[in-house]
Amino acid sequence: MAAPSQSRQATYDAIVIGAGIQGSFAAYHLAQRHRETLLLEQFILPHSRGSSHGQSRITRTAYPREPYARMMPDSFHLWQQLEVEAGTSLYRRTGLVVLGPAGDPELEGCRRSLGAAEVLDATVLAQRFPGLQLHAGEAAVWDGTGGVLFADRALRAVQDVFRRLGGTLRDGEKVLRVEPGAVLTVTTTTGVYRAPRLIITAGAWTGALVAPLGLCLPLQPLRIDVCYWREKEPGSPSAGRAGPCFMALGLSQAPHGIYGLPALEYPGLVKMCYHHGSPVDPEERDRAPPGAPRPDVAILSSFISSYLPGLEPWPAVVETCLYTNTPDEDFILDRHPKFSNIIIGAGFSGHGFKLAPVVGKLLCELSLGEEPSHSTAPFAVTRFPGVLQAAL
Template structure:
């Protein structure tokens, strides 16, 4: 943050305890406070995006599973869904954990690994508030069996703090509920008991989501090595939503054959394999 010129405050143990008295961490713990951090209301953001997209003439086709993407001659691409066939000059594939299934049809094997994340919400058990006015979003690295934990203040479910392990069992997205993630919830419960005495140690709400991880946890933002009118955005590794505006910009630039606004070298497919895994 210092190198980037971003504002921050270093909190030593005493300052940390003063600022967050509802938490219980060892005396050698401190923190880095980022005043620009905050919450994104994902549902409202997506509703706003879709409304803007349609206002500018876009059409949303929900509930259509893509079954095949076929590069054609003369710079065309055919996209087949379960119900329709689309022919276009270029296509952007942002298929989340199903990306590898689709790109394998295009002779492209990507190093993507979907994992199931248990999204847990922990109910406040005392008068100590954990609202955004009292508790910021937080991230602690390598604290739970070598994995990170992240959390958000009580907002999405009133009176419940979102606290999750930034890791989970490997899955295929079509079979994400057949794995045992008991160890994840047990680890989170132990963490809550140690550090969040104002929360019930059993989650009040448990949901699931899927991360699609790359080996280095950085995105894939690139064109297909052979067909430049097939653009791929994938491998967001659990931290892609907040960067959606700039990611959308560079993917649209690639789809239009324009030079991207930023250097995409760190996000190229060939960083995992010099031959681009064709």
Template sequence: MSDQQDYNCIIIGAGIQGSFTAYHLAKNNKRTLLLEQGSSHGQTRIIRKAYEHDFYTHMMEECYLLWAKLEAEANVTLFRRTGILVKGPEDDVDFQQFRSILARNQVPTEILGPEEFSQRLPQVNLLAGEWALMDTTAGVLYANRALRAVQRVFQSEGGVIKDGDQVTDIQPGSTVTATTATEVYREESLVITAGPWANTLMALHWTTNTTTVVMINVCYWKEKVPGTLDISSRNPCFVQLGVEGSQYHFYGLPSNEYPGLMKICYHMGSETEPDESDQQTDRTDVHLLSQFVSHYLLGLEPEPAVVERVCTLSCCLQVTPDHHFVLDRHPHHNNIIIGAGFSGHGFKFGPVVGKVLCKLSLGQMPSYDLSPFKIQRL
């Protein structure tokens, strides 16, 4: 057991947000400890500027720069540009919001009318009244590789990672105490970036908690005729809005995890507890996806070839009611910082989320308006 102050800051959770927070703290010459209980992560994540809120599009400007900086520092490719197709009924509110935000923020965008669309993507069904936009800046992030890269740079800056070290208790105070099975740490500040487990940790010193954890079935789909729709080399990622009977959007990525199989998912799943998610057997999202694929992606078999649902972390999301993040100080304990509620779209923001959480833990003013991310709104 050690109870002297060895570090300036402890971070709980070495996912992308905790790892980037650690990276920025180490670059600010802070002695930083990153604690991880042990987990797995997905291989690919979409990165895009196309959003339905300006503040996310603004943050993405800096994210792209910082991802490129990490690629250079770690000497590794983390991003493949594919573009992203945003498709939906022209009168859909979300679709209009995407369109005006792309235009207002001068994001390089192509507009595909019905004729051009069917020429470029003949296997994809553009329904009557639908339009499509292409955010040409978008693409795929290699998530596992990115996580390893940011942790490697953090360690090269003197940072320490302890894997297999689960924090079981936090005691607030002028120094914060974090307890694991083998150690008791007392440090100036603490950052909680525990993903789906954030609720468990926050429940220790929390008043209300309205975030939920959901498990999604990650589905991979096979082409009817190999090579006709495989979007691995030619075609973009996509977001489909405004599908009748579905509250949330569908999205897809070029094949990567399984050769020739496209990853297509629904942006919502079934409520669960992170440690009990293997008991969640609901397949509502798979059913919605099958319907979606058979109506919109005519070149694919309408049943998934692979469904990843053994709940590893790569299938679980922590969701806030408004689907916006939590980036804030604990309301009663200034030296406890929370990065949570990434609601299934946080990976791409890792570099800027980490910078914001770093600034909060140093008592500095972040350069973004954090009002959409305040914990009090929950």
């Protein structure tokens, strides 16, 4: 690409690429620590082309894997801190039902993470949440901390506080090139910027950005159908606005899991998605041929008929979003193995939103050479063999 014509030049303490929820929180923590920080975003904000848009995300204490369960109390605390700083509410407590075959390892992991978890059998579940049905051999646990994070509002809030702390956010400015060095150079469509540290949080575009830096990360962008399902009787107690969030794990008919949130975006429409999608290039995500088969929607329809008969079994609204999955569905939070002043936060595998305040803190700490507040060992780049290319 040609060099930018109207060049802007500046030097910062830190540059962050990608103003989704992870990059925005990383920039916020840097600004909290009085580092002059530049946050770059390729699209004009707000936008719906990445992974952080929309009104709602689930948060919860229940986590099948321990490293995440250990970070959740910190995350709840940091979300509350942002609510205070931004003067707005970002979370609605609804509680969360996690259901699956009794003894399922993921369900058991969730139960363990909750400490003294309340186990609900079919009778108790039916009394408490009429509309959500358990079947023989299945069990459910109740996470009273579960609820909805208001995603768009949260993204705006963290960016507003970042700016208020003196941070610079430039949107509509795509990063074209990163030149490593003790002082890195970042070239965008309109400027050239320098800093001694760089954080890359570019979502589904991360693979393309780090490839010229000699890294071949096993990141798979997936197109997710975000489906909203109409209540047969508007205002029903458990499927509608007043119902809990839920997750279904370990079901043979839905091997990647299903999750749902009470009606929020659209009156009377419950949000429910399959926790998997189709491999996609993020630049081509809308090119699915019309009428292409949607196995995820079929899985969801069949789940509704069997577990939530109060909903119509065909989606009333379908939107799209992107996951960026790693092979083990664990995050990547690490330094570049060769250029230690380049930090990468990627591969959030469809469960990164709730943890973004902690992810941002860890990325900030790594970039400043501080001891991370939580172990980042499970999130090392080098757990994947062959990521470092020989050329650089």
